[in-house]
Amino acid sequence: MHYTTMEFNQEFASYHRKLLGGEFEDFVGSLRFKPKSAIRVNTLKTSVERVEKVLYENKIEHGKVPWCSEGLWVDSDVLNLVEHQLGFYYIQDAVSMAVSLALEPKPGESVLDLCAAPGSKATHLAALMQNKGCLLANEQDYRRIRALVYNIQRCGVSNAIVTKQDGVKFDQFSEKFDRILLDVPCSDVGRAMSNREVVRDWSKGKVIRLSALQKRLALAAYNCLKEDGIMVYSTCTTSLEENEQVVEHILHECKDARLERIKFNGLQSKKGLTDKTYDCLRILPHYNNSGGYFVAKIRRCAPIKNK
Amino acid sequence: MRSKELKVRIGIRIKMRKELNSKDVEELAVKIESQFGFRIDEKLKYFVKEEKEGEKIFIFSGNRIPNIQVEWIGLHFGTLIQNEFQPSIDGAFLMQTANKKILQASKKEIEELMKGSVIDYSGGLTGFVIARHKDLACVGIVKEGKVGSLTPKSRLI
Numbered sequence: 001m002h003y004t005t006m007e008f009n010q011e012f013a014s015y016h017r018k019l020l021g022g023e024f025e026d027f028v029g030s031l032r033f034k035p036k037s038a039i040r041v042n043t044l045k046t047s048v049e050r051v052e053k054v055l056y057e058n059k060i061e062h063g064k065v066p067w068c069s070e071g072l073w074v075d076s077d078v079l080n081l082v083e084h085q086l087g088f089y090y091i092q093d094a095v096s097m098a099v100s101l102a103l104e105p106k107p108g109e110s111v112l113d114l115c116a117a118p119g120s121k122a123t124h125l126a127a128l129m130q131n132k133g134c135l136l137a138n139e140q141d142y143r144r145i146r147a148l149v150y151n152i153q154r155c156g157v158s159n160a161i162v163t164k165q166d167g168v169k170f171d172q173f174s175e176k177f178d179r180i181l182l183d184v185p186c187s188d189v190g191r192a193m194s195n196r197e198v199v200r201d202w203s204k205g206k207v208i209r210l211s212a213l214q215k216r217l218a219l220a221a222y223n224c225l226k227e228d229g230i231m232v233y234s235t236c237t238t239s240l241e242e243n244e245q246v247v248e249h250i251l252h253e254c255k256d257a258r259l260e261r262i263k264f265n266g267l268q269s270k271k272g273l274t275d276k277t278y279d280c281l282r283i284l285p286h287y288n289n290s291g292g293y294f295v296a297k298i299r300r301c302a303p304i305k306n307k
Numbered sequence: 308m309r310s311k312e313l314k315v316r317i318g319i320r321i322k323m324r325k326e327l328n329s330k331d332v333e334e335l336a337v338k339i340e341s342q343f344g345f346r347i348d349e350k351l352k353y354f355v356k357e358e359k360e361g362e363k364i365f366i367f368s369g370n371r372i373p374n375i376q377v378e379w380i381g382l383h384f385g386t387l388i389q390n391e392f393q394p395s396i397d398g399a400f401l402m403q404t405a406n407k408k409i410l411q412a413s414k415k416e417i418e419e420l421m422k423g424s425v426i427d428y429s430g431g432l433t434g435f436v437i438a439r440h441k442d443l444a445c446v447g448i449v450k451e452g453k454v455g456s457l458t459p460k461s462r463l464i
Binding site for chain 1: 351366367368369370371372373375376377378379380381382383395396397400401414417418421442443444445461462463464
């Protein structure tokens, strides 16, 4: 993929030059290339060693993704291997594996994935839960539910329920979930390496509209958290409005919300760009030769009791 | 769950997904065991949904079901078609200890079935079979010296 000056969206360029400062050129440079391909081994069906053997037999060069023990970099197409259709692995952006890991779901817990399609993170959550507990995977768009169900079935997930609800109206589940993943619809700049339309269609107006939706979804999701529950808010984009400003909105509106630090070995990232969001992870596409992401981990703290 | 048709028995047609009671689960367990020599885990929850091709059976290993309209629950384990159980690909994967109607296949034959192709067969099995090669499993149907692929379109390689 090549972005020439003519193709480049000037509004996108000037916004990101201001946002990223000295990193802008590296960021734009990274959009010229395809991200490194990766797979996540589905531990509900097999083991990392077994999939490594498959890759070796098919002469596919591979290596470990440092921050995810089930993640493997691969150097060629693995879509049409029989093991893929049998659900032994999921083709997934390596950085996005960190999102489900940040949530740390445990077997037996109640977990909500509010915007779940196409299911890369939902199937990862189910694997981390060892198919125990309850995973509610919600998706509002009926067409995207088909992809979600396909992946849930292929990966052998048996503890999931799929629903089709408007995420903003999830208040019927007030304080019901131990953990919530909110991977919201966003302007997708972190995926611009694989989809050039992202840059072409980007506008500040679109970002502002998405930010308003993300804030509504974030408060609705947070309301579903049990006391001491954890919510991970993530996007695959770069803008301040869709990332730090949404987290600040949660912290402002929900007095019992506390941001928690996230750390992954081998994952290059930087901190959130504002004082209140310093503990968030901001990952640009050129950091890991993979997608760009923003990840925030928020705990709903128990109320402080008077002695 | 809201219909009068919810008093479900295996073999009785219903119109919506319904949890099987312990008697129905036992009946399902006996059927699958007699056909494939595999005993299902009766501690899990089982749901049934009537579709054109038969009654789809779903396994749910979760510990609670929220009160909400559901689009999909658990894992499609297989389908009861005219009183015969046809495992899904992922149901066949779960039935690793099954010892009846197992076709020991080569990896190439598994790949052919996953491509939707027919493979030659000269053994004595009939009807729905689980084709297995080590930990790879898929599903076929034996007819007239051939094994037909039962791989759904969406899962073809």
